Amino acid sequence: MFLHEIKIGNLKINNNIFLAPMAGISDMPFRILCKEKGAGLVYTEMISSKGMYYNDSKTKKIMEIAERERPVAVQIFGSNPEIMGQIAKEVSKEADIIDINMGCPAPKVTKNNEGSKLLLDLELIDKITKSVVENSSVPVTIKIRLGWDRNHLVATEVAKIAEKNGVSAITVHGRTKDEFFSGEIDYEEIRKVKESVSIPVIGNGNIVDGKTALYMFEKTGCDAIMIGRASNGNPWIFEQILEYLKTGKELQKPDKDQIKETMVRHLNMLCELKGERTAILEMRKQIAWYTKGFPNSSKIRNEINKIEDLRELLNKIEEI
DSSP states (O other): OOOOOOTTTTTEEEEEEOOOOOOTSSSSSHHHHHHTOSEEEEEEEOOHHHHHHTTTTHHHHHHHHHHHHHHOEEEEEOOOOHHHHHHHHHHTTTOOOEEEEEEOOOOOOOOOOOOOOOOOOOHHHHHHHEEEEEEEOOOOOEEEESSSSTTTTTTHHHHHHHTTTTTTTTESSOOOOTTTTTTTOOOHHHHHHHHHOOSSSSESOOOSSHHHHHHHHHOOOOEEEEGGGTTOOTTTTHHHHHHHHHOOOOOOOOHHHHHHHHHHHHHHHHHHHHHHHHHHHHHHHHHHHHHHHHHHTHHHHHHHHOOOOHHHHHHHHHHH
């Protein structure tokens, strides 16, 4: 009933369970692992439009896409409508979808009037969405929160502006900027967004398994769901949710051999993409997530964080 193909603009996607854009996490290796486990659509880490505009090499690296992970949404952020439009023209040569970040609550983003700070300026949102849609050759989506705080709930207004300007879908995280990742999800506000527009609405927030995925669909009427932090160290969540929505059954969690194999693959792909040094540093947090709930997990984390050699890290994964 809730699991189905979905069209965003002219793009057909084989299921409506998506991987969220997450800074420092949803890079190409992780996206590939999630795609293999059933994610219908994966999103890149958010990419600075200014970084792209000034040809920053690190920013461009984030946008590398492998054919086997398509369809891929590339998320961009910024507050200058002209620059956002110009970058959209370039990004749409590679991306299957362009997503505009209007929900990031991080102070380093909001201090520049970007991310969720845009929710305090609906006129600017109007200009940015119009510019990006006009310049993109692929469907454009946006990702928002409910508002800056509970006194400024603007998600429905933003959705109407976005739809008017040709945006093809909207993701709503059911919290305000002030709430960050704490507190309950406001399903009713997501439902209001769904009822206010005819474009697809994607529900996001506190989806950690099949039951919570189903709850999001039932409570909001949303067309798709997006999985964020619950996928950290757990790409299997996609196949688990797919199975639950199909049959009502819960798949067994992966055993330690499956986790080990996936960690090694993840590490090897990171090495290939970013080099050994960076891969080792980034894999430390990933291993902490993969081994969450293991006996002596805090001891494992402390030991991992001291390793700087690839062979030593592989041996430690084997030992775990």
